[in-house]
Structure formats: C-alpha cells, structure tokens
Amino acid sequence: MKAVTWHGKRDVRVEQVPDPTITEPTDAIVRVTSSGICGSDLHLYEVLGPFMDAGDILGHEPMGIVEEVGSGVEHIAPGDRVVVPFNISCGHCYMCGHGLQSQCETTQVTEEGKGAALFGYTRLYGSVPGGQAEYVRVPQAHYGPIKV
Numbered sequence: 001m002k003a004v005t006w007h008g009k010r011d012v013r014v015e016q017v018p019d020p021t022i023t024e025p026t027d028a029i030v031r032v033t034s035s036g037i038c039g040s041d042l043h044l045y046e047v048l049g050p051f052m053d054a055g056d057i058l059g060h061e062p063m064g065i066v067e068e069v070g071s072g073v074e075h076i077a078p079g080d081r082v083v084v085p086f087n088i089s090c091g092h093c094y095m096c097g098h099g100l101q102s103q104c105e106t107t108q109v110t111e112e113g114k115g116a117a118l119f120g121y122t123r124l125y126g127s128v129p130g131g132q133a134e135y136v137r138v139p140q141a142h143y144g145p146i147k148v
Contacts, residue, residue, distance in 0.1 A: 003057045003133030009049050012058065020129065020137035025072035028141030030082060035131045036061035040086075044122070051122035060086045060119040062131025063148070073142045082145035084131060084138055088117040091143030107140065 003017045020029055038061060044052060063083045066076050076082055089096050090106035104116035112124045117139070120130020128139065138145055 001134035004059060006044060006052045006056045006058055007054045010045050017057065020135050022068060022070045024139065025070040026140055026142045027070045028066055028073055028076060028138045028145060029068040030062065030064040030084060030136050030138055031067050032062045032064040032131050032133060032136055034063055035059045048122050051124050056127065057129040057133050058120045059130035059132030060121055062136055069141060076141065076145055076147060081148050083148055084145050086118055088128060088140050089144060090140050
C-alpha cells in the first residue's frame with residue numbers, strides 16, 4: 001500500500017509499505033477514505049523529530065471502511081464506515097471508565113510517562129502506524145472506531 005512516511009525534519013514521502021494485518025483479536029483493518037491534517041501533525045515536522053524513526057507512517061485523523069475485524073470485535077463489521085479517534089483506548093480500565101480515554105492505562109506508554117497510545121505519533125506514544133495510508137490497523141477496535 002502507499003503511505004505518508006516521515007524521514008526527517010520537513011522530509012515526508014509517499015512510499016510503498018507493507019499492508020497492515022490483524023495481530024490481536026481486538027484489531028480491525030480500515031481502508032482509509034480520508035485523513036485530516038492538523039496542528040499536531042506539524043509538531044512532527046519540527047519539534048518531535050527526535051522521537052520519530054525513518055519510515056514511520058503519519059496521520060491520526062482517519063476515517064474509512066472496515067475491511068476486516070478480529071474475533072474480539074463485535075460492534076463494527078466489514079463494510080461499516082467509521083471514524084477512528086486519535087487516541088487508542090481500551091474502554092475498560094479505570095481511566096477509560098472515568099471518561100479519561102486519553103489516559104488509558106492499557107495503551108499508555110508508561111516508560112515515557114505519557115498518556116494513551118496515539119496513531120502516527122512518535123515513540124512517546126507507542127509508535128503506532130498512522131492513518132495517512134491506504135489502510136490502517138486499528139488496535140482496541142472493540143472500543144475505539146465510531147460508526148458513521
């Protein structure tokens with residue numbers, strides 16, 4: 001698939017990369033139909049570069065069509081149109097239970113002292129490939145994606 005990848009300060013490229021696959025029962029694969037660009041993306045071009053690796057896939061505001069779901073995903077199915085939130089949350093930990101999904105205890109990168117994992121947003125937040133690509137693997141898809 002094609003994806004927007006980071007290669008250094010102000011150096012992003014569209015490259016051919018491997019298609020994502022289901023690796024956990026709570027995963028989904030979404031065919032991206034659109035992906036926004038916001039101010040948070042601009043931090044990656046300047047300030048947060050030291051926490052990026054060449055080839056990281058950018059993007060954290062994707063929406064698209066569900067292509068495949070893991071065995072633990074029941075609220076979405078192939079063919080559903082979904083919006084994928086920036087943060088990756090489990091929906092059942094203490095923080096998620098109190099409406100603080102951005103601090104999800106299941107996905108947070110504790111060694112960095114940060115909140116929940118984020119799509120396309122550096123080692124500080126889990127190095128999860130982002131959504132500026134033809135497809136994105138959505139971890140915790142039993143909770144995160146929103147049908148539209």
